[in-house]
Amino acid sequence: MSEIVNILLAVLYLLVFPGFLFLFFYGLFCEYFDRKLYARMQNRVGPPLFQPFADFVKLLAKEDIIPEKADKGMFSIVPLFAFAGVLTAILYIPIWRTDAVLSFEGDLVVVLFLLTIPSFALFFAGWHSTNLFSQIGAVRTVTQLFGYEIPFFFACLAPALIMGTWSISGILSQTVIRPEVLILLILAFIIAVISLQAKLERVPFDAPEAETEIAGGSLVEYTGRRLAIFRLMFNIKMVICAALITALFLGGPVLFPAVPGPEFIGYLLGFVVFLLKTLFVVFLLTMMRTVFARVRIDQLLKFCYGWLIPLSIVQFLLLILVRSMGWFA
Amino acid sequence: MPKVTIPVGPQHPALKEPINFMVSVDGETIVDADMNLAYSHRGIEKLAESKTYLQNIYLVERICGICSHTHTTCFVQGVEELMGIEVPERGLYIRTLVAELERIHSHLLWTGVAGHEIGFDTLFMYTWRDRELALDLLEMITGNRVNYGINTIGGVRRNIKAGMKDQILKHIGKLEERVQYYTDMATTESTVLLRAEGVGHLPENEARKFCAVGPTARASNIPTDVRKEDPYAAYEELDFELITSDSCDILGRLIVRMQEMVESCKMARQLIENLPSGPIRAPMSREVPAGEVVSRYEAPRGECLYYVKSNGTFYPERLKVRASTYANWPAVVYSLKGYYIADIPLIIAAIDPCMSCTSRVAILDTKDGNERKVLDMDYLRTYGIKWYKEHGRGVRRR
Amino acid sequence: MREMEIETETGNLEKEERIKAEVVGKLGDKVEKVEIPRERRMFIYVKRKESFKDVVKFLKDWLGIIHVSAITGLDVGDKFEVLYHLFSYGKEKEGVEVTVKVSLPKTDPKIDSIVDLLPGAVLYERENHDMFGIVPEGHPDLRPLLLPDDWAETGGHPLRKDWVEEKEKEKEKEKEKEGRGE
Numbered sequence: 001m002s003e004i005v006n007i008l009l010a011v012l013y014l015l016v017f018p019g020f021l022f023l024f025f026y027g028l029f030c031e032y033f034d035r036k037l038y039a040r041m042q043n044r045v046g047p048p049l050f051q052p053f054a055d056f057v058k059l060l061a062k063e064d065i066i067p068e069k070a071d072k073g074m075f076s077i078v079p080l081f082a083f084a085g086v087l088t089a090i091l092y093i094p095i096w097r098t099d100a101v102l103s104f105e106g107d108l109v110v111v112l113f114l115l116t117i118p119s120f121a122l123f124f125a126g127w128h129s130t131n132l133f134s135q136i137g138a139v140r141t142v143t144q145l146f147g148y149e150i151p152f153f154f155a156c157l158a159p160a161l162i163m164g165t166w167s168i169s170g171i172l173s174q175t176v177i178r179p180e181v182l183i184l185l186i187l188a189f190i191i192a193v194i195s196l197q198a199k200l201e202r203v204p205f206d207a208p209e210a211e212t213e214i215a216g217g218s219l220v221e222y223t224g225r226r227l228a229i230f231r232l233m234f235n236i237k238m239v240i241c242a243a244l245i246t247a248l249f250l251g252g253p254v255l256f257p258a259v260p261g262p263e264f265i266g267y268l269l270g271f272v273v274f275l276l277k278t279l280f281v282v283f284l285l286t287m288m289r290t291v292f293a294r295v296r297i298d299q300l301l302k303f304c305y306g307w308l309i310p311l312s313i314v315q316f317l318l319l320i321l322v323r324s325m326g327w328f329a
Numbered sequence: 330m331p332k333v334t335i336p337v338g339p340q341h342p343a344l345k346e347p348i349n350f351m352v353s354v355d356g357e358t359i360v361d362a363d364m365n366l367a368y369s370h371r372g373i374e375k376l377a378e379s380k381t382y383l384q385n386i387y388l389v390e391r392i393c394g395i396c397s398h399t400h401t402t403c404f405v406q407g408v409e410e411l412m413g414i415e416v417p418e419r420g421l422y423i424r425t426l427v428a429e430l431e432r433i434h435s436h437l438l439w440t441g442v443a444g445h446e447i448g449f450d451t452l453f454m455y456t457w458r459d460r461e462l463a464l465d466l467l468e469m470i471t472g473n474r475v476n477y478g479i480n481t482i483g484g485v486r487r488n489i490k491a492g493m494k495d496q497i498l499k500h501i502g503k504l505e506e507r508v509q510y511y512t513d514m515a516t517t518e519s520t521v522l523l524r525a526e527g528v529g530h531l532p533e534n535e536a537r538k539f540c541a542v543g544p545t546a547r548a549s550n551i552p553t554d555v556r557k558e559d560p561y562a563a564y565e566e567l568d569f570e571l572i573t574s575d576s577c578d579i580l581g582r583l584i585v586r587m588q589e590m591v592e593s594c595k596m597a598r599q600l601i602e603n604l605p606s607g608p609i610r611a612p613m614s615r616e617v618p619a620g621e622v623v624s625r626y627e628a629p630r631g632e633c634l635y636y637v638k639s640n641g642t643f644y645p646e647r648l649k650v651r652a653s654t655y656a657n658w659p660a661v662v663y664s665l666k667g668y669y670i671a672d673i674p675l676i677i678a679a680i681d682p683c684m685s686c687t688s689r690v691a692i693l694d695t696k697d698g699n700e701r702k703v704l705d706m707d708y709l710r711t712y713g714i715k716w717y718k719e720h721g722r723g724v725r726r727r
Numbered sequence: 728m729r730e731m732e733i734e735t736e737t738g739n740l741e742k743e744e745r746i747k748a749e750v751v752g753k754l755g756d757k758v759e760k761v762e763i764p765r766e767r768r769m770f771i772y773v774k775r776k777e778s779f780k781d782v783v784k785f786l787k788d789w790l791g792i793i794h795v796s797a798i799t800g801l802d803v804g805d806k807f808e809v810l811y812h813l814f815s816y817g818k819e820k821e822g823v824e825v826t827v828k829v830s831l832p833k834t835d836p837k838i839d840s841i842v843d844l845l846p847g848a849v850l851y852e853r854e855n856h857d858m859f860g861i862v863p864e865g866h867p868d869l870r871p872l873l874l875p876d877d878w879a880e881t882g883g884h885p886l887r888k889d890w891v892e893e894k895e896k897e898k899e900k901e902k903e904k905e906g907r908g909e
Contacts, residue, residue, distance in 0.1 A: 042454035132335045136357075136670065203448045204520050211342045212446045212674040293520040294448030296671040297357065366850075367873040374858075375885055410765070540795050540847025551816070553794075558822030559767050565820070623768060623812060623824050625796075634812060636799045651797035651812075651851075659849055 018095045020087060026275075027235030028052040030242075033279060034286050041290045052235070056228055064224035071128040078125045079222075079229040085117030086237045093243045094172050094252045096271040103169040108160055111168065111244060112153060115199070118237055119145050122201075122208070125230070126218030137217020140208040140297050141201070147304035148198035148205070154312035155192035158185055159248045162319045168244070172252045179251060184322060187315045189249040191308055193281065196241050197288050198300065200234070204292035205300055242281035243274070250277045332360065337673055339368045344674075345442070348682070354670055362665045364658060377648040382408050382482060382617055385645065390476050392650065393683050395438065398431045399628035400635075400650070401480040406561055407624030407637040408482050411617050418563075418605040420484030425563040426600045427471060427479055429593040433504060434463035435629035436586045436593075439681045440511060443583065446674040447524045452515070459507045462500045469493060484610025489601075497601050505594045512587040516580070525580040529664040529676040532577055539659040543631020544589065545680045547573045548581035555627035566603075567596050579679045615643055628653045630681045654683045743769055743823060746790060746815070754785055767822060773829040780839040782827055786813060787844055792825060795841075798851035800859040802888045807831045807861055809838060811848075831861065840865040858886040 013019055031052040039046025066075055092107040094100045100107075119141055126138025160166050162181055163174040175182065198205035209217035219230055246252055253270030295303070332355045339347035347368035353361040373392060377385050389400040402424055409416060416424075437460040444452030464474050471477035471487060479485050489497075515521055531541065536549035546553050554571050556564045572588040574581035619641040626633045631653035640646040657680040665676055740763060747761045750771060759772040773779045786792040794814040801808040811827040831838055840863035842849050852863040853872040862869075871878050874885075883890050 042451050043458055044454060132333060136335070203450075206448060207671060210448060210671065212448070213671050215342050290451050291518075292449070293444070293452075293518070293524055294671075295520055295523055296669055298669070299523055365876075370873055372885070537793055538846050540793075540845070552818075553816055553822075555822075558817050558820065559824065560820055621770075622764070623826055625824060632796060632814075634796045636797070636810065636812065638801065647799070647801055649797065649799040655850065656796070656847070659847060 013091060013101045014087070018090050018093075018101065023087065023090060023236045023239060024232065027232060027239050028056065030239050030279070030282050031235045034238075034282055034289075037283065037286045038290055041286075056232060059228035059231070060225055062224040062227075064226065065221075067129060067131065067221050069130045070221065071130075074124055074128040075221075076226065078121045078128070079226045079233065082118040082121030083229055083233045083236075085114050085121070086233055086240055089114040089240050090243070092168055093240065094169055094247055095243070095274055096253055096267045098172045098176060098252065098254060099169045103167050105170070106166045108156065108166050108168050108171070112156060115237065115241060115244070116145070116149060118233060119149075119199070121233075122218045125222065126220075129218070129221035131221050133214040133216070134218050134220045136214050137208050137220070140214075141218060143297055144198060144201070144205065144208055144300060147301045148195040148308075151191050151304060151308035151312045152195040152199060154309070154316065155188040155195065156244070156248060158188040158312070158315055158319055161316065162323065168247050172247055172254065175251050176254050182249065182251065184319065185249050185315075187311060187318075189245070191312050191315070192245055192249065193284050194288075195304070195308060196245065197285055198304070199241065200238055200285070202285065203289045204295050206294055207297040207300060210294060238282065238285070239278065242278040242285075245281050246274065246277040250280075252277070335670070337677075339365075344677070344682075346683070350665075350673070350677070352665065352670070352673060357669045357671070359665050359668055359670065359673070362662050364662060366658070374648055374650060377645060379644065381615065381643045382645065383615070385648065386480060386482070387478070389648075389650065390478065390480075393652065394475050395435050395683060396431060396628045396630065396633075396652075397476045398427050398480070399626055399633050400652075401477075402428060402562070403624050403626035403633050403635045404637070404648075405480045405482055406626070407622045407635050408617060410622045410624065411620050411637065411639055412482070412613065413618075414483050414611050414613055416484050416611055417608045419488075419607045420609045420611075421563045422600050422604050423470070423485045423487075423489055423609060424480065425567070426489075426597055427467065427477060427485075428562065429597045429600070430463050430467050430470075431477075432593045432629045433508075433590050433597075434460050434467065435681070436590050437463065437508075439586060439629075439678075440515070440583070442681075443579075443675065443678050446678045447521065449518075449521065452511070452521075456511060459504065462504050462507075466497055466500050469496065481610060483613040484608070486610070488609050489604065494601055494604075498598065501594050501597050501601075505591065508587060508590045508594065512584070512591075515583055515587065522580065524672075524675060525578065525583060526576075527578050527580075528668060528672050529579045529582075529679055530577055531660055531664045535663055536577075536660060539663060540656055541631075541660040542656045543628065543653050543680075544582055544585045545631065545657050545660060547571070548585045549577045550575040553632075555625050555632050559625050561624075561626060563600065567599055569596050579675055582679050616641070617643075617645075630654055630683060631656060652683065654680065657682075740766060742817070742821060743767070746823060746825065749790065750782075750785070753789070754782060757782060767820070767824060769823060769825045771825060771827045773827060776829050776831055776838055779827070779829040780841060780844070783811065783813075783841050783844055786825065786827070790815065793845060793847075795845050795847045795851065796824070798848060798855055800855040800861055800886065802859065802886065803830075804888075806833055807836055807859060809855065809861060811841070836861045837864050839863070842866055858884055860884040860887070 015021065032047065032049055035051070036046040066072055089111045091101045092103060092111050122141045123138045126134040126141065159171050162184060163171045165171055165174065201208050209219065219227060222230060253274035255269060255273045332353060334351055334353045337350040337352055338344045339349045349365040349368070351363045351365070352359055373388060377388055380388055386401050386405060389404045390397045392400045437456045441453040441456040441460070444450065444456070467477060468474050470489060470493065471479040479487055531545070531549050533550045536546050536551055541549065542553070550573050552571055552573050555561070557571050569592045572585050572592065574585050617639040619639055621636070621638040624635040624637065633653050634651040636647070636649035637645055638647040661677060661680055665673065668676065743763045743766070746769060747763065750758055750761055757774055757778040759774045762770040764770065771782065773782050792813045792815045794816060796812040796814050799810040799812065801810065808828060808830045813825045813827060815823040815825060817823065829838065836859070838861060840852055842852065842863070843865065850872060852866050853869060855861045856863060856869055857871055857874045870876070
């Protein structure tokens with residue numbers, strides 16, 4: 001009996017909350033939030049609330065074209081592959097309390113791994129489209145991957161180092177016990193947000209899909225349903241990355257100081273806090289998009305290897321020093 | 330990646346109008362470039378031979394949407410010289426005022442497009458908002474936002490009324506302030522510098538060799554400006570500086586254009602404050618005496634040249650148009666080489682290309698088997714109706 | 728009053744007269760005449776098309792005129808005229824537009840290319856090749872520039888005065904047919 005309940009619960013988690021349904025709507029809302037904010041900062045009116053949803057539905061209804069020379073199997077399966085990858089990652093990230101739906105020692109690495117899947121999916125999508133622009137985009141995607149992924153990993157592993165656990169839920173429970181440690185992680189937070197912008201391929205790091213240069217890069221041949229899934233995947237990826245950063249550096253759904261009261265109110269409050277904090281991260285990402293121009297791919301690599309990686313090593317050394325001296329324990 | 334040739338255009342998001350560049354790249358580096366022009370060829374030079382001089386003013390106005398005043402002024406100047414008409418001072422002043430406002434709006438438009446090419450959409454949105462100030466003024470003075478229709482042989486068609494002066498001065502003040510702001514922003518913002526500095530290098534000797542004109546030449550340190558060298562309209566009486574830059578790159582072209590807008594604001598102010606009284610146009614006859622004339626004009630994009638030959642009738646014998654973009658293409662092809670794919674849009678955009686200006690003579694035709702066919706509008710219409718009947722399913726109507 | 732006017736005029740035309748003197752002095756037999764219609768404008772009429780390149784070379788080497796503004800083709804009945812609009816850079820109000828005019832017989836519309844002297848002329852020569860069929864000999868690349876790539880040899884050169892649009896031709900043929908039918 002309880003097994004059936006467990007299975008049903010797992011399905012519920014995966015498909016409704018915090019899985020597919022929640023992510024679908026929250027992802028679209030984040031896109032709206034991002035676009036609206038971007039528009040307001042540029043002195044425009046911006047889209048109405050349901051615009052992203054309308055775009056999604058409209059794309060679903062559009063004609064679906066597979067290029068004649070493309071690898072049909074890869075071309076069709078890649079969007080779903082990427083989509084499944086990001087959906088799974090949410091299960092390990094705490095959303096309404098310090099514990100996530102699933103957690104085990106080392107789930108941080110799993111989440112980081114799952115979040116790189118979309119980049120590879122983009123590479124395969126671009127490469128198997130057999131279009132010149134998409135192939136250039138694919139090569140750029142992988143080139144960029146080697147730039148931002150290292151500082152992003154370093155930055156995300158910094159909390160694990162200082163908290164002494166490799167589980168996101170574990171890090172969060174440690175954060176509740178000693179929130180002052182977060183001050184040490186400011187540098188890692190900044191590095192994480194910057195490399196996240198590159199991970200999401202947004203201005204100023206959107207060389208792999210630069211519209212004015214290579215006409216959209218990897219996705220240039222995608223239309224209709226498959227493009228809709230890719231776009232939704234990007235939105236959800238943004239939400240999950242923001243959630244991950246929230247959990248690691250901003251205390252996740254925890255409100256400081258904690259409000260006493262019944263458990264479910266705490267959960268509700270935690271959820272609201274989670275939404276606000278992720279929106280804050282999205283706000284930071286939008287700000288970057290507004291005030292910068294696109295950098296070239298070589299300039300991006302130079303920036304990552306010249307600044308982000310050395311800085312994240314400095315952060316690591318700092319944390320090792322703190323641990324060995326026994327401060328903040 | 331091996332050496333490949335990628336087509337940029339004729340349909341490409343970076344290009345607002347059709348042109349085709351076949352760019353050979355080695356990895357991300359451009360090794361060679363070739364171009365193909367005239368996708369929007371309209372047969373204007375041929376058409377002009379069958380229209381009267383007065384009709385031709387309106388024809389050449391439609392060569393370009395952005396610099397329509399350029400073309401009419403250049404044409405009208407030539408015809409006036411052929412007829413020996415002395416244009417009244419006030420007419421010349423109004424003509425020059427419209428020309429300078431056009432330059433401001435064109436340069437602001439360019440700044441926005443350049444911002445968009447490097448993914449800096451915020452700059453694009455801001456400059457295009459402020460460009461409205463210039464467009465509002467143009468609308469107030471001429472009655473139109475784009476094709477002003479203010480020039481006529483012997484002068485201008487609309488006068489500046491007394492009440493307009495304050496409004497014009499007010500808007501020019503605002504424009505000056507905004508232009509200053511963009512100059513500061515574009516020359517200090519780090520990512521813009523990353524993309525513009527040292528990119529699209531065009532040394533002075535190469536610019537001279539390829540006969541570059543306008544801001545492209547001036548950014549390569551060539552002090553050439555028709556307004557100075559060969560003054561027309563009211564420019565002889567205006568006090569303004571010739572802007573050059575010795576950086577020879579895209580940043581230089583950006584700065585030159587920014588500074589030119591400041592100068593244009595200055596000129597517009599002088600023109601309004603010293604506007605002479607009197608008539609705005611001289612009487613003209615419809616007949617033009619035989620002769621030939623070369624007329625030059627400094628368009629926002631550079632030197633524009635008209636050659637008009639008349640044979641004593643109502644119709645010109647030959648009208649030759651050389652718009653400024655056309656002169657800059659060889660320089661673009663040169664400055665593409667050695668840079669990255671990522672730089673293509675910006676390098677092309679840096680000359681402020683205007684394809685319609687470039688291509689003026691063409692005939693619509695398609696290849697149908699081995700038979701060449703000229704498709705007229707009726708044919709296309711019936712073809713379209715037929716096509717939709719056959720492919721009706723799946724094509725939804727609103 | 729009249730004297731003053733003449734004075735100012737000659738004063739203004741100083742640089743044009745200087746170029747004229749140079750051209751006439753050094754190239755005397757190659758140049759038919761030099762006209763100065765107004766300030767900053769000059770027309771140089773070249774006698775024979777064979778010596779035309781020497782004139783351009785002289786203008787380039789001796790007078791430093793290296794800017795090609797445009798090249799205009801003209802169809803004047805029995806022959807073509809080609810106008811090379813060159814420009815001499817100058818300081819304020821000093822620039823001079825020098826137009827070199829040369830005529831070609833319609834039966835043999837060939838002329839020396841000046842691309843090796845002035846590379847900026849590359850597109851203008853191609854344009855005239857398209858529009859008039861004037862062949863610049865020695866030009867590196869004579870693919871159609873303004874005309875479509877598949878423009879047939881028989882398609883003709885649109886800016887020639889005797890050129891008729893194909894649609895017009897078809898109409899005429901149809902008319903003829905109708906005429907016969909009746």
